[in-house]
Amino acid sequence: AQSVxxxxxxxxxxxxxxxxxxxxxxSSYSPSLFWYVQHPNKxxxxxxxxxxxxxxxxxxxxxxxxxxxxxxxFHLTKPSAHMSDAAEYFCVVSVSGTYxxxxxxxxxxxxxx
Amino acid sequence: xxGVAQSPRYKIIEKRQSVAFxxxxxxxxxxxxxxxxxxxxxxKLLIQFQNNGVVDDSQLPKDRxxxxxxxxxxxxxxxxxxxLEDSAVYLCASSLARDRERSQYFGPGTRLTVL
Numbered sequence: 001a002q003s004v005x006x007x008x009x010x011x012x013x014x015x016x017x018x019x020x021x022x023x024x025x026x027s028s029y030s031p032s033l034f035w036y037v038q039h040p041n042k043x044x045x046x047x048x049x050x051x052x053x054x055x056x057x058x059x060x061x062x063x064x065x066x067x068x069x070x071x072x073x074f075h076l077t078k079p080s081a082h083m084s085d086a087a088e089y090f091c092v093v094s095v096s097g098t099y100x101x102x103x104x105x106x107x108x109x110x111x112x113x
Numbered sequence: 114x115x116g117v118a119q120s121p122r123y124k125i126i127e128k129r130q131s132v133a134f135x136x137x138x139x140x141x142x143x144x145x146x147x148x149x150x151x152x153x154x155x156x157k158l159l160i161q162f163q164n165n166g167v168v169d170d171s172q173l174p175k176d177r178x179x180x181x182x183x184x185x186x187x188x189x190x191x192x193x194x195x196x197l198e199d200s201a202v203y204l205c206a207s208s209l210a211r212d213r214e215r216s217q218y219f220g221p222g223t224r225l226t227v228l
Contacts, residue, residue, distance in 0.1 A: 034216070043117070043204065044156070044219040090155055099144075099208070099215035100169060103155030 002027045002093045006104035014112045019078040021107045023091030026072065032094035033074045034101075035065055039087045047089075050074060061085070086111045115139065117220035119205050125226045131193035134223045138186070138207030144168075146217060147180055147190050148204040156204055162188065192225075200227045 007022040025031055033050040048059025055067045065076045074091060091104040118137040126132050138145050143164050148156035159178065161169040164185035173180070177196070182188040192199055202224050206217040 032215075036219075041221075041224075043221040044206075046216055046218070049216055094215060098169065100158060100161065101146075101156075101217060103157070106153075106155050 002031065002095050002102055004033075004091045004093045004102060004104040006089075006091050006107050008107050009105065010108050010110065012110040012112060013081045015083055016080050019076070019081045019085065019109065021076040021089050021091075021109065023074045023076065023104060024072050025074055025091075025093050027093060027096070029096040031096070032099075033065075033067065034092040034094070035059065035063070035074075035076050036090045036092060037087050038090065038106075044090065047076070081109075081111045083111050083113065085109060117205055117207055117218055119203075119220035119223055121223055122221065123224050123226075125228065126195055128197055128227050129194040131191065132195055132225065133189050133191045134203050134205075134225075136188045136190070136205030136220060138188070138205070139218055142207035142209055142218070143185065144208045144215065145182055145188050146206040146208075147188070148206065150202045150204055150222070152201070159190070195225075195227045197227050200225055 003026045005024045035047040036044040037047050038044045047063050048057045050057050050067045058064045063078050088106045088108050090106050093102050120135050145162045147159045149159050150156040159173045160180045162182045165182045180190045202222040204222045206219045208215045208217045
């Protein structure tokens with residue numbers, strides 16, 4: 001069965017410093033993986049997705065993620081945090097054949113001035 | 114391109130009352146999803162439609178929750194009667210059937226408070 005584990009429930013960084021949000025996945029098949037962001041009182045917005053075409057995936061707002069099969073990881077990074085990045089981030093795996101999403105428990109990113 | 118629309122944005126009801134939520138997906142998106150997001154948790158899929166047929170409703174509490182998607186476009190989710198534990202944000206999402214990765218696009222959600 002597919003699943004994702006977000007290793008940190010809360011992450012705090014200073015503005016201008018790098019961001020790392022960690023996600024490990026479990027899948028019997030080649031997975032489809034996504035990162036979504038949710039700002040307060042807003043819907044979920046797709047940041048990026050892994051499509052098996054390239055292991056380094058670039059998304060919106062300067063975010064990127066690297067698919068590492070050997071480590072079963074799909075960590076989200078950004079070189080320099082901005083105050084507007086403060087939000088909840090969800091790692092998602094899509095169940096093969098059904099396209100059903102399995103969400104991680106989320107990581108709340110706090111950006112300090 | 115217009116996004117996924119949901120209404121109402123907020124709803125407060127007493128327990129044992131009924132409530133309905135409405136969703137209008139992105140034009141042309143054949144697949145529609147309803148999720149329940151309890152505070153502090155990730156969204157949980159309640160039901161998935163492909164056009165107007167149900168693909169997956171295994172996590173829908175069918176004794177109190179119902180959903181329909183008439184004509185394969187708009188959808189409504191109903192709770193009758195509501196319980197305190199139904200307090201959550203209800204998210205609607207849609208995706209293109211022909212998108213192999215089936216990226217889902219979410220609406221702003223309806224925040225339900227059951228008193």
